[in-house]
Amino acid sequence: MMKCPNCQSKDLGKIGINQxxxxxxxxxxxxxxxxxxxxxxxxxxxxxxxxxLFHEDERKLS
Ligand SMILES: [Zn+2]
Numbered sequence: 001m002m003k004c005p006n007c008q009s010k011d012l013g014k015i016g017i018n019q020x021x022x023x024x025x026x027x028x029x030x031x032x033x034x035x036x037x038x039x040x041x042x043x044x045x046x047x048x049x050x051x052x053l054f055h056e057d058e059r060k061l062s
Pocket of ligand 1: 004005007008009022023024025026027
């Protein structure tokens with residue numbers, strides 16, 4: 001079961017192929033090669049990566 005690496009919530013909405021939205025902390029996630037990539041949506045609609053905030057172990061799909 002996938003969970004948000006930021007807030008550990010499992011309340012994730014699917015927004016596209018391998019793309020998810022966390023209802024707990026309002027970040028977007030995309031999954032590639034078993035790794036969760038995290039993004040924050042900025043006010044202008046652009047995405048900025050949050051991956052630096054997490055260890056790779058935290059971003060692996062178990
Ligand atoms: Zn979250």
